[in-house]
Amino acid sequence: MYKTLVQDLVNQNQSLAVVGLGYVGLPLAVAFSEKGLPVVGFDVSKEKIKHYKAGHDVTQEVGNDRLRQTNIHFTDDTMALKKCKVFIVTVPTPVHKDNTPDLSLIEKAATLVGQHLSAGSIVVFESTVYPGVTEKICMPLIEHASNLKGGKDFKIGYSPERINPGDTQHRLETITKVTAGMDKESGDAIGDLYGLIIEAGIHRAPTIMVAEAAKVIENAQRDINIAFMNELSLIFDRLGVDTLDVLEAARTKWNFLPFMPGLVGGHCIGVDPYYLAHAAKEVGHHAQVILSGRHINDAMGKHVAEKIIKKLAQKGAPIKGSKVGIMGLTFKENCPDLRNSKVVDIIHELEDYGVDVLVTDPLASPEEAKAEYGISLHTANQLQNLDALVLAVPHEAYTQKPASSFKGFYKKTDAAPILFDLKGMLKGHEHLFDYWRL
Secondary structure, three states: OOOOHHHHHHOOOOEEEEEOOOOOHHHHHHHHHHOOOOEEEEOOOHHHHHHHHOOOOOOOOOOHHHHHOOOOEEEOOHHHHHHEEEEEEOOOOOEOOOOOEOOHHHHHHHHHHHHOOOOOEEEEEOOOOOOOHHHHHHHHHHHHHHOOOEOOOEEEEEOOOOOOOOOOOOOHHHOOEEEEEOOHHHHHHHHHHHHOOOOOOEEEOOOHHHHHHHHHHHHHHHHHHHHHHHHHHHHHHHHOOOHHHHHHHHOOOOOOOOOOOOOOOOOOOOOHHHHHHHHHHHOOOOOHHHHHHHHHHHOHHHHHHHHHHHHHHHOOOOOOOOEEEEEOOOOOOOOOOOOOOOHHHHHHHHHHOOOEEEEEOOOOOHHHHHHHHOOOEEOHHHOOOEOEEEEOOOOHHHHOOOHHHHHHHEOOOOOOOEEEEOOOOOOOOHHHOEEEOO
């Protein structure tokens, strides 16, 4: 039954559903559709479905032209899932305020799929989870909602997403895909399914738990490495040594890892380590290194804000009522994703001091910024008479500007304007400003 399921999809005798159409789900749905598979793209957001039907890619991961050429059936109608035989779940898995895993969306998705599941189906989860969630939490929910038995009436699998928002080089098709099934039959079918769209090749993990674990350690490793760089930045700042200069010197050694300090946000690196730490706690181990890295990275926004306050005070500017411009709000460059943006920490900390903060971002949605963080976005032209400017996110729209152009945002003064260039975007032009970087 499952051996022929992929061929049935190719022959358009069965349909595939992608449940959750964000930065992960939309590229996946488009890729399968472009291979001729009948695809149902499901999302609970009516607004998102409306945009996709109109050919507007709100994620900017696929592009409007490519989106308009697909034959995906975009819908928020759950009944459309009834005709599908393969389900790929790509809903977000954030954390609660106490940094414990929030599985509510994936649990709802598992129940929804179960309500529309028929015998002989395969359900694949791509959402980031800690080891054991797919088989111990999601499968029972599907069984309960469907009155079918996992392993007998339907199969499950896991294939961790590796989407890097805003990255045009490392795309879905060009990144090796890890896949796993609950047994050999499902593992073979899931590997073959993804093999239709992945050019870089398939790594077939031996178990679902191995695939789940591989995902969380990928981002935990990156998080720890960035935390080390951030701690170096804190140390070198006190020593009066330029961190970027130190790293450039250290990179001349062949095996030095080229990580950089920075704000660590987004839906993966700033979240996944907490999932791994939770799994560790469940088996009686306190994840010291992982949580120490998280502590350092989560504190960087406050550190930057305090440096800004000190610099304003040193220049004799009144703290309360001073105007600070923030350029960039998304969690990374050239990407409209605002989830878990740590620039927000800088903004709120400055506001606590009574600073008038003006925020601009050419890619972020003003409606989302307001709804998610209570932040009103300004146009770049509205950043005027500033006491200080923060280049928080190096979008191409900023990196392509001449360094001297940023001087036009400040109050007229004989003193060098205060510039906080968090990622060293204007390296080589430090002399134009009273300059600081991580």
